[in-house]
Amino acid sequence: MSGLFDLTGKVALVTGANTGLGQAIAVGLAQAGADIVAVGRSAPDETRKMVVDAGRKLTAITADLGSTEPIARVVADAGPIEILVNNAGIIRRADSTEFTEADWDAVMDTNLKVAFFLSQAFAKGWIAAGRGGKIIQVASMLSFQGGVRVPSYTASKSGLAGLTKALANEWAGKGVNVNAIAPGYFTTNNTEALRADETRSRQILARIPAGRWGLPEDLAGVAVFLASRASDYMHGAVVPVDGGWLAR
Ligand code: NAP
Numbered sequence: 001m002s003g004l005f006d007l008t009g010k011v012a013l014v015t016g017a018n019t020g021l022g023q024a025i026a027v028g029l030a031q032a033g034a035d036i037v038a039v040g041r042s043a044p045d046e047t048r049k050m051v052v053d054a055g056r057k058l059t060a061i062t063a064d065l066g067s068t069e070p071i072a073r074v075v076a077d078a079g080p081i082e083i084l085v086n087n088a089g090i091i092r093r094a095d096s097t098e099f100t101e102a103d104w105d106a107v108m109d110t111n112l113k114v115a116f117f118l119s120q121a122f123a124k125g126w127i128a129a130g131r132g133g134k135i136i137q138v139a140s141m142l143s144f145q146g147g148v149r150v151p152s153y154t155a156s157k158s159g160l161a162g163l164t165k166a167l168a169n170e171w172a173g174k175g176v177n178v179n180a181i182a183p184g185y186f187t188t189n190n191t192e193a194l195r196a197d198e199t200r201s202r203q204i205l206a207r208i209p210a211g212r213w214g215l216p217e218d219l220a221g222v223a224v225f226l227a228s229r230a231s232d233y234m235h236g237a238v239v240p241v242d243g244g245w246l247a248r
Pocket of ligand 1: 015019020040042067110184
């Protein structure tokens with residue numbers, strides 16, 4: 001049974017693995033046996049230590065994933081990988097009447113455009129080589145809901161859910177699994193402003209059936225599942241990990 005989830009001998013590329021959910025996903029995959037390629041703009045020193053403690057290796061590639069510019073270099077420097085986790089993402093908050101084009105573009109480019117072109121770059125190689133691979137997108141509750149004062153974030157994460165299904169339709173028959181994890185409300189930099197706002201924070205907590213915010217390590221199990229042989233027949237799923245938020 002444990003072999004179903006074993007990632008020994010696999011290499012997983014995780015974007016934005018220096019902190020937050022990306023760090024927890026990278027460490028979870030390493031604990032299941034995978035070596036990690038961490039791609040991002042900040043040095044993943046803490047994550048490297050955790051991956052090494054799990055007995056695996058971490059290779060860091062420095063890249064600003066706010067545009068598609070570094071993608072060809074990232075693919076070349078990463079070498080062969082079997083698992084891609086598009087985790088890097090940003091959020092910008094403002095009333096929609098005041099929302100700027102710069103905030104729209106920054107969020108859409110990082111969260112959606114780069115996730116698509118990284119997926120394309122790796123899937124192209126896997127398909128040309130006649131082998132499969134696993135792509136995990138990091139979606140959001142705002143892949144299902146509207147959110148408040150975050151129009152480009154909602155558009156990007158709803159787009160990512162659609163993209164997960166679109167790519168699954170094209171690549172499932174070629175052995176490439178494309179699925180998404182939709183985290184609920186987790187304690188990371190991304191939600192710092194929400195947690196600092198006492199009213200919003202209370203309202204959010206009151207709606208979570210589990211009665212607490214998610215901890216980054218709450219995501220590791222689903223990431224390992226979607227990266228492993230256990231999910232070989234799963235395609236185009238957007239899996240909520242939300243303490244029951246959507247069930248409310
Ligand atoms: P976080 O702590 O802010 O982490 C975001 C990660 O993305 C960081 O590693 C960050 O690097 C990286 N990143 C952002 N822009 C980048 C760029 N231009 N180039 C390279 N790396 C970049 O937030 P998080 O909560 O862990 O977010 C991870 C993912 O989960 C995001 O896609 C987010 O939308 C999603 N998510 C989070 C929640 C939540 O409740 N926390 C809920 C749903 C979905 P730096 O450290 O260098 O900025």
